[in-house]
Amino acid sequence: MRSPVVVMGVSGSGKSTVGAALAQRLRVPFADADDFHSAENIAKMSAGQPLDDDDRRPWLESIGVWLAEHGDGGVMSCSALKHEYRDRLRGHEPSVLFAHLAGSVEVIARRQASRPGHFMPTALLRSQFETLEPLTSDERGLTVDVDQSVDAIVDELVASLPNGEEN
Numbered sequence: 001m002r003s004p005v006v007v008m009g010v011s012g013s014g015k016s017t018v019g020a021a022l023a024q025r026l027r028v029p030f031a032d033a034d035d036f037h038s039a040e041n042i043a044k045m046s047a048g049q050p051l052d053d054d055d056r057r058p059w060l061e062s063i064g065v066w067l068a069e070h071g072d073g074g075v076m077s078c079s080a081l082k083h084e085y086r087d088r089l090r091g092h093e094p095s096v097l098f099a100h101l102a103g104s105v106e107v108i109a110r111r112q113a114s115r116p117g118h119f120m121p122t123a124l125l126r127s128q129f130e131t132l133e134p135l136t137s138d139e140r141g142l143t144v145d146v147d148q149s150v151d152a153i154v155d156e157l158v159a160s161l162p163n164g165e166e167n
């Protein structure tokens with residue numbers, strides 16, 4: 001794989017789970033954007049308040065730096081909800097590919113609710129869906145249905161990503 005991949009989608013869509021499995025399959029480094037949040041951002045989300053553009057700006061910058069450092073391969077799980085956020089990441093690393101884990105509110109809410117000990121409250125899922133701008137045809141990447149097993153999602157990603165089988 002010559003391009004880094006951002007596994008994107010709303011909270012609970014499976015970014016961390018699928019991203020880690022994809023990185024393992026491709027034998028490239030993995031990072032989770034949840035680990036790049038400031039303490040202030042974590043506190044805000046934990047208190048049930050969605051992040052805004054200002055909160056996300058420095059966070060996206062740090063993710064862009066990681067992507068640029070992994071221009072020859074890496075997987076980053078990051079919500080990347082808006083087209084302009086993805087533009088910012090592409091500004092750091094133009095080769096980046098986006099894999100959108102898409103699904104219904106019902107399926108994702110169920111998964112999010114059954115996940116213990118995570119800082120993200122289920123109440124924020126609505127704002128995540130409201131903020132989400134799916135990939136457009138000018139963006140390099142693909143959209144995968146989350147209503148299937150993690151292995152099936154990873155198989156689909158590896159088969160569809162350019163150079164995915166090379167690693």
Ligand SMILES: Nc1ncnc2c1ncn2[C@@H]1O[C@H](COP(=O)(O)OP(=O)(O)OP(=O)(O)O)[C@@H](O)[C@H]1O
Pocket residue numbers: 009010011012013014015016017018034077079111112114115120146147148149150153
């Ligand atoms: N394809 C799948 N099938 C069944 N369960 C899944 C699948 N993908 C993820 N899960 C489960 O759904 C929950 C949410 O997944 P995960 O934490 O990976 O999502 P996320 O998008 O990284 O969330 P967040 O952005 O809030 O950290 C977890 O409990 C995970 O084990």
Ligand SMILES: O=C(O)[C@H](O)[C@@H](O)[C@H](O)[C@H](O)CO
Pocket residue numbers: 010011012033034051056078079080081120128
């Ligand atoms: O852009 C955002 O609002 C954030 O990235 C959130 O999506 C969280 O980081 C994450 O998904 C929480 O679990």
